[in-house]
Amino acid sequence: MKTALLPDGLTRTLAGQVLAFAVALSLGAVIILLIDENPVTVFMTLMRGAFGDAEKIAGTLLQTTPILICGIAACIGLRGGMFNVGIEGQLFLGGFAAAWVGFAFALPPVLHVVVAIACAILAGAAWVAIPAFFRVRYGTNEVVSTILANYIAILLTSYFTIFLFKRPGGWSETPPILATAYLPELFSFSRLNVGLLIGLFLAIATAVFFRWASTGYGVTMVGSAPKFAEYGGINVRKVGFGVLLASGAVGGLAGGVETLGVHHRFMEGFAPGFGFDGLIAALLANGSPIGTIFTALFFGALRAGSLLLEVDTTASREIITVIQALIILAVSADLMMRRRGDRTGERRWKF
Amino acid sequence: MTFAVELKGITKRFGAFTANSGIDLAVRQGEIHAIIGENGAGKTTLMNVLFGLLQPDEGTISINGKTMAIDSPAVAINEGLGMVHQHFKLVPSLTVADNIFLGMEIRRSGLIDRAAQVERTRALSQKFGLKVDAQERVAGLSVGIEQRIEILKVLARNARTIILDEPTAVLTPQESRDLFETLRSFVDDGMTVIFISHHLEEVMAVSDTITVLRDGRVVATRPKQELTKRELVRLMVGRDVSFDRRPREATQGDAVLEVNDLWARDDRRLAALKSASFSVRAGEIVGIAGVAGNGQTELAEVLSGLREASHGSAKLYGQEITGHTPAEIRARGLAHVPGDRLARGVDRNASLSTNILMGRQRKAPFAKNGIINWSVVQDEMRALIKRFDIRARGPKDVAKSLSGGNIQKVVLAREFTAGGDMLLIDQPSRGVDIGAQEAIHDEIMQQRAEGRAILLISTQLDELKALADRIIVMFEGRIMGTVEGNTMDEDTIGLMMAGVDPSDVKEHE
Amino acid sequence: EKVNVAAISGYFAQGFGVSIVEGLNKAKADFGIDLKLVDTGNRALDYEEQFSNLAKTGEYDLIFVMGWELVDALQKVSAAYPNQRFVFIDGVLDSDKIIYASFAEEQGSFIAGALAALVENLGPEFDKIGDGKAIGFVGGRDIPVIRNFLGGYEQGAKYAVPDVKVNSVFAGTFDDPAKGSELAMALYGQGTDIVYNVAGPTGEGVMQASAAADKYSLGVDVDMCASAPGNVLASMLKRGDIAVYSIIKDEVEGKPVKAGVRTFDLASGGVEVKLCEDVAAKLPAEIPAKIEEIRKEVVDGKIAITKAK
Amino acid sequence: MEVLSTIFNVALIVATIRTTAPILLVALGGSFTTKAGIFNIGLEGQMLIAAFFAVLGSIWTGSSLGGLVIGVAAALVFALVFAVLVISFRANEVVVGLALNILAGGMTISLMKAIFGTRGSIVGRGIVGLPKVQIPGARDILGPYAQLISGYTPLIYVAFIAVPLLILIYGRTRLGLYIRVVGEKPEAAEALGISIAKVRYTAALLCGLLAGLAGAHMSLGYITMFTENMSSGRGFMAVAILIFSGGDPWRVLAGCLLFGFADALSLRLQTFGFPSYLVLAVPYTVALTALFALSWKARPKLIRETIETMQRALSVHPAKSETPDTRSNRS
Ligand SMILES: Nc1ncnc2c1ncn2[C@@H]1O[C@H](COP(=O)(O)OP(=O)(O)OP(=O)(O)O)[C@@H](O)[C@H]1O
Ligand SMILES: Nc1ncnc2c1ncn2[C@@H]1O[C@H](COP(=O)(O)OP(=O)(O)OP(=O)(O)O)[C@@H](O)[C@H]1O
Ligand SMILES: [Mg+2]
Numbered sequence A: 001m002k003t004a005l006l007p008d009g010l011t012r013t014l015a016g017q018v019l020a021f022a023v024a025l026s027l028g029a030v031i032i033l034l035i036d037e038n039p040v041t042v043f044m045t046l047m048r049g050a051f052g053d054a055e056k057i058a059g060t061l062l063q064t065t066p067i068l069i070c071g072i073a074a075c076i077g078l079r080g081g082m083f084n085v086g087i088e089g090q091l092f093l094g095g096f097a098a099a100w101v102g103f104a105f106a107l108p109p110v111l112h113v114v115v116a117i118a119c120a121i122l123a124g125a126a127w128v129a130i131p132a133f134f135r136v137r138y139g140t141n142e143v144v145s146t147i148l149a150n151y152i153a154i155l156l157t158s159y160f161t162i163f164l165f166k167r168p169g170g171w172s173e174t175p176p177i178l179a180t181a182y183l184p185e186l187f188s189f190s191r192l193n194v195g196l197l198i199g200l201f202l203a204i205a206t207a208v209f210f211r212w213a214s215t216g217y218g219v220t221m222v223g224s225a226p227k228f229a230e231y232g233g234i235n236v237r238k239v240g241f242g243v244l245l246a247s248g249a250v251g252g253l254a255g256g257v258e259t260l261g262v263h264h265r266f267m268e269g270f271a272p273g274f275g276f277d278g279l280i281a282a283l284l285a286n287g288s289p290i291g292t293i294f295t296a297l298f299f300g301a302l303r304a305g306s307l308l309l310e311v312d313t314t315a316s317r318e319i320i321t322v323i324q325a326l327i328i329l330a331v332s333a334d335l336m337m338r339r340r341g342d343r344t345g346e347r348r349w350k351f
Numbered sequence B: 001m002t003f004a005v006e007l008k009g010i011t012k013r014f015g016a017f018t019a020n021s022g023i024d025l026a027v028r029q030g031e032i033h034a035i036i037g038e039n040g041a042g043k044t045t046l047m048n049v050l051f052g053l054l055q056p057d058e059g060t061i062s063i064n065g066k067t068m069a070i071d072s073p074a075v076a077i078n079e080g081l082g083m084v085h086q087h088f089k090l091v092p093s094l095t096v097a098d099n100i101f102l103g104m105e106i107r108r109s110g111l112i113d114r115a116a117q118v119e120r121t122r123a124l125s126q127k128f129g130l131k132v133d134a135q136e137r138v139a140g141l142s143v144g145i146e147q148r149i150e151i152l153k154v155l156a157r158n159a160r161t162i163i164l165d166e167p168t169a170v171l172t173p174q175e176s177r178d179l180f181e182t183l184r185s186f187v188d189d190g191m192t193v194i195f196i197s198h199h200l201e202e203v204m205a206v207s208d209t210i211t212v213l214r215d216g217r218v219v220a221t222r223p224k225q226e227l228t229k230r231e232l233v234r235l236m237v238g239r240d241v242s243f244d245r246r247p248r249e250a251t252q253g254d255a256v257l258e259v260n261d262l263w264a265r266d267d268r269r270l271a272a273l274k275s276a277s278f279s280v281r282a283g284e285i286v287g288i289a290g291v292a293g294n295g296q297t298e299l300a301e302v303l304s305g306l307r308e309a310s311h312g313s314a315k316l317y318g319q320e321i322t323g324h325t326p327a328e329i330r331a332r333g334l335a336h337v338p339g340d341r342l343a344r345g346v347d348r349n350a351s352l353s354t355n356i357l358m359g360r361q362r363k364a365p366f367a368k369n370g371i372i373n374w375s376v377v378q379d380e381m382r383a384l385i386k387r388f389d390i391r392a393r394g395p396k397d398v399a400k401s402l403s404g405g406n407i408q409k410v411v412l413a414r415e416f417t418a419g420g421d422m423l424l425i426d427q428p429s430r431g432v433d434i435g436a437q438e439a440i441h442d443e444i445m446q447q448r449a450e451g452r453a454i455l456l457i458s459t460q461l462d463e464l465k466a467l468a469d470r471i472i473v474m475f476e477g478r479i480m481g482t483v484e485g486n487t488m489d490e491d492t493i494g495l496m497m498a499g500v501d502p503s504d505v506k507e508h509e
Numbered sequence C: 001e002k003v004n005v006a007a008i009s010g011y012f013a014q015g016f017g018v019s020i021v022e023g024l025n026k027a028k029a030d031f032g033i034d035l036k037l038v039d040t041g042n043r044a045l046d047y048e049e050q051f052s053n054l055a056k057t058g059e060y061d062l063i064f065v066m067g068w069e070l071v072d073a074l075q076k077v078s079a080a081y082p083n084q085r086f087v088f089i090d091g092v093l094d095s096d097k098i099i100y101a102s103f104a105e106e107q108g109s110f111i112a113g114a115l116a117a118l119v120e121n122l123g124p125e126f127d128k129i130g131d132g133k134a135i136g137f138v139g140g141r142d143i144p145v146i147r148n149f150l151g152g153y154e155q156g157a158k159y160a161v162p163d164v165k166v167n168s169v170f171a172g173t174f175d176d177p178a179k180g181s182e183l184a185m186a187l188y189g190q191g192t193d194i195v196y197n198v199a200g201p202t203g204e205g206v207m208q209a210s211a212a213a214d215k216y217s218l219g220v221d222v223d224m225c226a227s228a229p230g231n232v233l234a235s236m237l238k239r240g241d242i243a244v245y246s247i248i249k250d251e252v253e254g255k256p257v258k259a260g261v262r263t264f265d266l267a268s269g270g271v272e273v274k275l276c277e278d279v280a281a282k283l284p285a286e287i288p289a290k291i292e293e294i295r296k297e298v299v300d301g302k303i304a305i306t307k308a309k
Numbered sequence D: 001m002e003v004l005s006t007i008f009n010v011a012l013i014v015a016t017i018r019t020t021a022p023i024l025l026v027a028l029g030g031s032f033t034t035k036a037g038i039f040n041i042g043l044e045g046q047m048l049i050a051a052f053f054a055v056l057g058s059i060w061t062g063s064s065l066g067g068l069v070i071g072v073a074a075a076l077v078f079a080l081v082f083a084v085l086v087i088s089f090r091a092n093e094v095v096v097g098l099a100l101n102i103l104a105g106g107m108t109i110s111l112m113k114a115i116f117g118t119r120g121s122i123v124g125r126g127i128v129g130l131p132k133v134q135i136p137g138a139r140d141i142l143g144p145y146a147q148l149i150s151g152y153t154p155l156i157y158v159a160f161i162a163v164p165l166l167i168l169i170y171g172r173t174r175l176g177l178y179i180r181v182v183g184e185k186p187e188a189a190e191a192l193g194i195s196i197a198k199v200r201y202t203a204a205l206l207c208g209l210l211a212g213l214a215g216a217h218m219s220l221g222y223i224t225m226f227t228e229n230m231s232s233g234r235g236f237m238a239v240a241i242l243i244f245s246g247g248d249p250w251r252v253l254a255g256c257l258l259f260g261f262a263d264a265l266s267l268r269l270q271t272f273g274f275p276s277y278l279v280l281a282v283p284y285t286v287a288l289t290a291l292f293a294l295s296w297k298a299r300p301k302l303i304r305e306t307i308e309t310m311q312r313a314l315s316v317h318p319a320k321s322e323t324p325d326t327r328s329n330r331s
């Protein structure tokens, strides 16, 4: 994890990122040319689709929300030295739990949302609890156990949806949740809802927590120097367990926000890939919650822009996937900061 | 004449920092050439440049009169150089023979010929009198044996010039003596030895020529005969340093720490600390002597709550501390300077302020209601930098940018000001240069004068002699005996460290 | 003026979607319409924006929509843009502003089931048939539409041969032909001789497995006889191409399609079972006759088939 | 009993071999990177891109071998990009791996559209699949059990033969030794002039080679077609197996067989009327349970240790030897 960037370090980083972007975009342009489209049109359409008008901006933010919340979940894990690859599964279970509270119980308006969100959080935390327990107690690698748990979680929610709670008729989805459980929308013209504010609040709260809270200091130390933390009197196991649980809880929250704010029901396979998008966003931001706001926004804009792209040009969304991947690759290489063959700084076998 | 190694005008920079600045060094064939200098003087850097692990920014290297670019250790090895590194570079999961022949495997029809390697290892081991078991895995071998393997590795490559970076830092006096005998025999065979050390006695005892580095420059290269220990120190540090026993007044405080029949296991779950009993009084320094790995680390870890005791009791101010967490023991007044400072003592990638906060991140004035006040922490760090003479630019410096001795001072500064009246200090000057060592010793004596109880674990007898009121000697997890500070006899302690009972010693006398 | 058509779905790559794209392309070639295909991907979050992006332009005379997961977005956007005409393929919803093309896949599957059961009933005397008296079904995901196929298939099988056993399994994915092949292998290994696949690309694995195991398979949606010549008994065609083509044809010919339901069933040729010629040639003559008889009864409504929902 | 014999029979073992092979191939590839100290989460993408290009190559060249070569080449290109970014530019390997997975997904679909004008699947169109290997005489000697060893596509044999081969490589060849050293103690390699970067590049490319074979096996051997996302998580399973096997070939084999067996078994369980979604979760649950059970078994064995300690404590008294046991205390 990078420590506070010095001003000149910052400019160098920014310059590096800009360069990386330029490289990725020119590669992308070549690919677009290859499929007989005009790169300028494509990029302009992307921009229009992401920021063209208020509605489009709201659409971008709508796409950003789950990536942001999942990104925060990843950040929490990364800061505490835990690699939670299971955000995807926690998101699905959280989404289902929130939907279940939403349709199965009649509660007064605000309370209904609170209970549903609480259940989503609980479901996410519960789902990661067993991998977390084995991680801190027996050292079971959390990457493996959470990857496997993802598959189970997704199949499990499908089972719940189709075999236990299917809405009569048509598609494999639960009955709609009651209006009392809806997350309030922010604007009349978009499905953008308070989920975004929850995400932003969470990002800032997490950043503040890690920066200023005594407990946050402990978590950071456990993540970056576990032996030092143990020596300093921090209960490394407890913190590790707590970190995974918190990360899973936020993952569950992401699912809850999606079902209560956007879909108003749970559909089988409703949000594939958000967990991984969040993880990448967090990793690109180097585990910084504030940085994750920007990386998530960037991913959200690309996704939102690509929706218009498909309608307005003959390019397909997969092209955007390709460009997105190129940008991630280029940015990850951090061209300016670490030049090839540069032996100073961190030893080169430490990745 | 031709030199085995000749460096001219070597300059090596790390970013804006110059670690080596215009260094000239000429090593004659068949001599033992010592390089000394303070922590961070640039000794290791220079050797890494010579060995091709680092590329100099300026300067030339000649080996046996041939000027060449050494851009990889492979080139250096080819030219007959061999290096035993400060931190050994052995692969734990491989056997001794595999380690020795790594990079120059003996092969038959494309496959590694293990039998031949073992055979050759045995032959080498015999020829140079360095005993190793060729087929054993390196994991779990003692440091002494690891060093033998490192030397065999060098010899197997037909090195004519051997570089050793702080070879004795981790050895027992006996092992060190053996090592130097070996080195002598190499020189007698016409080989050349370059070695780095902080032990001036050692340097004076074995070397032919001594080069002193300070701040990345050569301040002197002279034959040993022209130098005294005192002069050497002055050259290194730029001032006089005393290594005498520190003057003290007798104090008789209450017992602060009482250890009774304490047992503990090591990481492999084998008994490593066996039935230790002793006590430490306020205003007293109790030293624990012993070769590294004889239960001292486990003792320190049990007392600080990092390791479970399997049996027995340890009381701090009359309260049992076994079975309690490090946080609880800290809260009762224990401060701990860990032996392994890089892994345990600091977060190398964090700032000094962040490091100094550990253990008191919830305490006023650094935090209130669980919120950290970073400006107070930074002020504190600034004060500590001044008080402990830490060579750092400021509280925001990253710990790993400091040299080993200065990192140690940061740890000491944190623990000495943590408010605990029981100080548990493990290896305060391991790898620390004379100058810094003196400052650290002053500070420890200061703590004693303030009435703190101090348990000082050290593998360096000089250090214990200079500081401790009593010395407890440990061997294989047991306490072999206790020696009073004023009547210390180095030979007795040395024998006890080697596991010989003092009563037997008397009989021999 | 040129007719401007858009189609939106996440399944253009899979059997039924392929037949729809075929129909659209045919219409484009025949009538010179403008055509825009939009792939929704699989994230529910995207659907609504994709619909609005299409509807907002007001350029499209018709927007074809396929896939039940799009229903929610469709209904919302259709309410927001009341003048935009949508054609929902493969089902009927509550809204009366939408044009529905409804397929009776249970009818086609009924015939497929009957055919499989009858062939299975021939026993070891017939090539590649064992004495297990069991037929199989490999579904993609266990979702209602696929269940409807399975329901019809089972009913048809039991109708034709009451004591035939129907083994049904699901791959849980439409994208894993290897798994489809493995599932089919498992079924064949358990004495099942004929397997009906309703699993998109996963089902392609079933077809290939039938060749590997030298058993029979039944294709779906499009003509799959070529997938494993000699091992494919028949394909249950769900003629999405006919549906979209006929709707566009009406539009082009100045008979703008109006909201309401258009049914594509056995009677209208919207679904049909097409025997593969190579295998059909070897079948005893009474089987095609019996199948034709059952088909008539279904068309005439003499056989009631329950739809699974 | 009858139920049992319809499940547990030769066909189940044959199916296990088939389901295991692709994961085994890709996991053995990952073994190289794992041993060399690189965490390669991009196996899925390498496999997918190879599957696609194998089909493409098979169509272009009209031969399965041509397809195989082109598929592997594509995976090698991906492996090279991974290596350049991770080894030379020191990018975060998880980010690069995940991004390459995304890239593979997007690229295969885009290329499919560009070349074939469709998305989804490529079936027929002149794809030549790999032939099945019939071991001569197997049927005469083994009778119905011949299918255990005969009649698979060649890459299945390659997968299983690769296990002892990798053991040989790691144990007896210079390259294998260097890969292990670079992963375990890079400083040691560097100090002896072994180029860490070169060894890691080699490992990454060997990984690409095997992942490429795995991908080609998916689209030309297991079945003969390409479909979007057809690697279907097998690369991720391989990553999971790699982490808990540490890249050790025997343990990789054991992990893959366990998963392959659970997979093959669960496919058969479905016919007994269990809900498909739960049955489909069986392989993952089995793997997860095995993982937990293994780590639970590795827990400190308190009782045994206590006895050991007591014995040592009773027998050991201060020794009087000249050479003290200077056990290292570095952890
Ligand atoms: N890779 C590096 N990047 C930046 N600075 C470095 C690097 N290696 C060494 N330095 C700095 O160069 C200086 C000289 O280091 P070197 O290791 O040569 O000291 P030394 O004389 O061997 O000290 P010691 O006695 O503590 O081993 C130190 O200040 C150190 O912090
Ligand atoms: N110094 C080195 N640094 C990095 N890799 C090396 C080094 N020396 C050898 N290797 C690698 O080890 C492997 C074996 O190298 P070697 O030079 O023994 O090849 P070889 O003699 O052709 O092997 P063989 O004859 O056994 O097939 C090669 O992949 C090579 O890249
Ligand atoms: Mg040094």
Ligand SMILES: [Mg+2]
Binding pocket: B086, B166, B404, B431, B432
């Ligand atoms: Mg040193």
